[in-house]
Amino acid sequence: MKKELFANPDLCTGCNRCTLACSANKEGVFQPSKARMRVTNFPLRGFSVPNICFQCPKANCLEVCPTDAMFRGADGVVRLNRDLCSGCGACVTACPYGMVEQDAKGIPYKCDLCDGDPACAKECHSEALVHTTGDAALFQLKAAQMKTRHNSGTPLEKRHKVAEALKRNSRG
Amino acid sequence: MNLYMGKMLMVDLSAESVTTEPLRAEWLREYWGAWGLALRYYTDAVSPEIDPLAPENVVVIMTAPLCGTLVPLASRMCLVSKSPHTGTIFESNVGGSFGPELKYAGYDGIIIKGRASAPVFLKIDNDRVSLESAEHMTGQGIFETEKLMEAAIGAHGAKTLAIGPAAENMITYSMIGSESYRQFGRGGTGALFGSKNLKGIVCRGTGAVRVADMSRFLERTDHYTKNDLLCDDNLWAKTDGTPILVEVTNEMGIHPTRNYTKGFNGRKEQLNSDAIQAAKLGNRACASCPMACGKFTRVNSAEIEGPEYETLCLGGSNCDIHDLEAVIRFNRLCDDLGLDTMTCGSTISLAMEMTENGVHNFNLRFGQVDEYLKVVYEIATLSTERGRDLAKGAKHLAAKYGAEELSMEVKGLEMPAYEPRGNFGMGIAYATSERGACHLRAFPIFATDPHDIDALVSDVVDAQNANSIKWSLGFCDFWGTVNTSIEADLMSAGLGEAVSAEELDRAGERIWTLSRLFNLAAGFTAADDTLPKKIMERPLEGGRHEGRVFSRADLARAMQSYYELRDWSAKGIPSSRKLAALGLETTTL
Ligand code: SF4
Ligand code: SF4
Ligand code: SF4
Numbered sequence: 092m093k094k095e096l097f098a099n100p101d102l103c104t105g106c107n108r109c110t111l112a113c114s115a116n117k118e119g120v121f122q123p124s125k126a127r128m129r130v131t132n133f134p135l136r137g138f139s140v141p142n143i144c145f146q147c148p149k150a151n152c153l154e155v156c157p158t159d160a161m162f163r164g165a166d167g168v169v170r171l172n173r174d175l176c177s178g179c180g181a182c183v184t185a186c187p188y189g190m191v192e193q194d195a196k197g198i199p200y201k202c203d204l205c206d207g208d209p210a211c212a213k214e215c216h217s218e219a220l221v222h223t224t225g226d227a228a229l230f231q232l233k234a235a236q237m238k239t240r241h242n243s244g245t246p247l248e249k250r251h252k253v254a255e256a257l258k259r260n261s262r263g
Numbered sequence: 264m265n266l267y268m269g270k271m272l273m274v275d276l277s278a279e280s281v282t283t284e285p286l287r288a289e290w291l292r293e294y295w296g297a298w299g300l301a302l303r304y305y306t307d308a309v310s311p312e313i314d315p316l317a318p319e320n321v322v323v324i325m326t327a328p329l330c331g332t333l334v335p336l337a338s339r340m341c342l343v344s345k346s347p348h349t350g351t352i353f354e355s356n357v358g359g360s361f362g363p364e365l366k367y368a369g370y371d372g373i374i375i376k377g378r379a380s381a382p383v384f385l386k387i388d389n390d391r392v393s394l395e396s397a398e399h400m401t402g403q404g405i406f407e408t409e410k411l412m413e414a415a416i417g418a419h420g421a422k423t424l425a426i427g428p429a430a431e432n433m434i435t436y437s438m439i440g441s442e443s444y445r446q447f448g449r450g451g452t453g454a455l456f457g458s459k460n461l462k463g464i465v466c467r468g469t470g471a472v473r474v475a476d477m478s479r480f481l482e483r484t485d486h487y488t489k490n491d492l493l494c495d496d497n498l499w500a501k502t503d504g505t506p507i508l509v510e511v512t513n514e515m516g517i518h519p520t521r522n523y524t525k526g527f528n529g530r531k532e533q534l535n536s537d538a539i540q541a542a543k544l545g546n547r548a549c550a551s552c553p554m555a556c557g558k559f560t561r562v563n564s565a566e567i568e569g570p571e572y573e574t575l576c577l578g579g580s581n582c583d584i585h586d587l588e589a590v591i592r593f594n595r596l597c598d599d600l601g602l603d604t605m606t607c608g609s610t611i612s613l614a615m616e617m618t619e620n621g622v623h624n625f626n627l628r629f630g631q632v633d634e635y636l637k638v639v640y641e642i643a644t645l646s647t648e649r650g651r652d653l654a655k656g657a658k659h660l661a662a663k664y665g666a667e668e669l670s671m672e673v674k675g676l677e678m679p680a681y682e683p684r685g686n687f688g689m690g691i692a693y694a695t696s697e698r699g700a701c702h703l704r705a706f707p708i709f710a711t712d713p714h715d716i717d718a719l720v721s722d723v724v725d726a727q728n729a730n731s732i733k734w735s736l737g738f739c740d741f742w743g744t745v746n747t748s749i750e751a752d753l754m755s756a757g758l759g760e761a762v763s764a765e766e767l768d769r770a771g772e773r774i775w776t777l778s779r780l781f782n783l784a785a786g787f788t789a790a791d792d793t794l795p796k797k798i799m800e801r802p803l804e805g806g807r808h809e810g811r812v813f814s815r816a817d818l819a820r821a822m823q824s825y826y827e828l829r830d831w832s833a834k835g836i837p838s839s840r841k842l843a844a845l846g847l848e849t850t851t852l
Contacts, residue, residue: 101545105548115333118471119477134443138545
């Protein structure tokens with residue numbers, strides 16, 4: 092069975108090793124702001140949410156792309172073909188979880204699951220991020236997270252709203 | 264630059280100016296970062312006689328070279344200044360994520376001087392840095408201030424340093440809070456901000472920390488994480504965190520109880536690690552830390568990240584309080600109002616003993632929860648007579664009522680939660696620390712023989728030197744097995760230059776010695792390297808070391824041997840030979 096990336100906010104400690112690993116891997120520097128997954132922290136309430144790309148089966152980012160630059164690979168991962176990208180940013184607006192961003196030149200970037208070997212999950216020592224075939228509980232968790240969709244705002248604002256909703260369920 | 268950002272932020276509050284300066288590269292290979300580098304900047308900027316709360320005093324906040332990278336437990340940030348509580352040189356460090364964020368914004372550290380004419384906060388949004396009015400935050404607690412500063416930057420997730428009313432009132436044991444439950448805790452760091460009319464700092468950084476060779480750096484980091492950090496000696500931090508020490512210190516008979524009267528608490532079960540686990544909602548970590556020693560707890564409606572061991576003991580057992588909910592409420596009040604839980608707890612327990620002994624009636628009694636919680640607010644706001652009394656801290660409170668024999672501090676800093684009569688090593692560590700009684704300079708509680716003075720002196724000297732460089736590289740106490748070989752290897756991989764363990768060892772001793780030179784110039788003498796009267800005169804009750812004192816004669820012997828080992832004179836002054844060996848012979852203070 093195919094492995095997927097799952098996030099469990101109740102286990103997340105807010106350490107950001109995942110975003111450090113992702114940026115080291117993808118950018119060659121330590122720069123959490125450029126990581127392809129992010130962590131939203133609520134220190135006062137002792138809660139953190141790993142925001143991840145779900146590689147949605149019905150992916151808004153892919154659907155709105157006017158040039159077919161966003162495509163789904165054979166592995167199911169939603170990817171970008173830079174040669175076809177016009178830099179219009181429609182995918183950034185479309186992702187309801189705030190998981191596509193643009194670099195300084197306007198080229199979008201998003202999680203590519205590290206070609207099946209996620210660096211982020213390997214650095215997560217609390218099992219808040221796991222790369223596995225999944226069980227019923229994990230799929231349920233993912234489904235609940237995917238319901239927290241937001242259509243307006245910057246990626247940061249969307250991630251915060253998604254996280255806020257998950258926090259409310261867990262901490263009140 | 265690799266590892267460093269190469270830039271310091273210079274804030275002059277009197278002139279309302281913020282500028283940047285290149286990092287002093289010539290100091291890096293001698294002082295490295297955080298504690299050491301901040302100390303070097305500080306001693307360069309002020310003279311040791313300075314009044315800590317005067318506008319001319321300077322506050323140096325410094326990150327460390329490995330901070331903001333994937334190296335675990337290496338992102339602590341230091342604050343160095345002269346303490347308004349002790350009058351000594353003072354280093355305090357904080358975990359969390361402010362340090363990394365400051366580096367991502369492009370700065371290694373911040374140097375603050377002057378005094379603003381009205382309350383301000385410093386806003387750092389990458390290279391856009393400004394001083395903003397904090398009038399609307401005046402009197403607010405730390406939690407609300409953080410919220411307001413985060414809103415001012417307009418982006419969720421900005422990192423903060425903030426003070427509460429206790430610091431605005433310049434209480435000498437007020438602290439600076441970060442991300443709600445982390446602190447530059449001891450020595451009155453908060454009052455330093457308060458005296459400058461600086462309500463806080465908010466920072467957002469989106470830049471990068473670079474290393475010489477990423478794949479080598481990641482390989483070395485992974486190697487030490489797996490083969491050294493995540494091993495049996497350190498894993499208590501992941502499973503239990505500091506509350507594990509409640510059982511450990513009781514078993515050793517060094518658990519301060521009823522203002523350091525007893526070394527054992529018969530009701531420890533209500534405040535031990537099992538009690539914390541039962542109340543736990545989740546684990547919390549500093550940036551880049553896989554241990555997550557922070558335990559987020561809730562009892563009824565009271566929630567907090569913590570309480571940590573020091574608070575469980577000094578705000579719990581030592582006040583004879585055994586109700587976890589009460590200790591959580593005490594801790595949360597301190598964290599929000601901006602008081603150091605250690606000094607606050609210790610001062611309350613002193614007032615309890617003074618009340619029970621009939622020295623003065625503060626209406627505070629051992630084990631009495633209501634008044635214990637009420638007085639915290641009174642201290643922070645100076646709103647009652649007893650609040651104003653307790654706001655002085657243990658030394659001055661005891662002196663006011665002629666009860667010096669009950670005040671449990673060294674050089675004015677209240678003792679941590681390890682009883683020196685049951686472990687002479689802790690006594691030696693307290694007596695010789697540059698900032699007064701402190702457990703973060705040497706921690707010899709696991710010594711084979713807790714009363715073997717010669718062996719303990721040597722353990723303390725080694726630990727002080729090792730910790731001086733460990734804190735300067737931003738490492739957390741809880742990577743207990745890290746050493747200068749590991750540190751040197753990680754630094755070499757990050758910098759792309761060979762760094763040796765020997766030069767780091769020497770830097771540690773250099774930093775320790777420079778602190779000593781500052782204190783000597785500030786007027787401290789060997790006579791200040793001492794212990795509280797109660798420890799030297801009154802036999803310990805209860806526990807394994809029942810009946811013990813750490814006598815004046817034993818202490819004198821320990822100090823003599825300590826000075827000799829350090830190559831300091833009988834008066835505790837470093838020899839010129841030692842200064843030359845450390846490259847300090849021309850450093851003027
Ligand atoms: S980027 Fe957003 S829309 Fe696209 S697959 Fe990922 S989560 Fe779904
Ligand atoms: S799977 Fe890879 S690309 Fe995606 S967030 Fe994790 S580390 Fe980044
Ligand atoms: S590494 Fe795991 S625990 Fe740490 S922030 Fe990321 S998801 Fe959370």
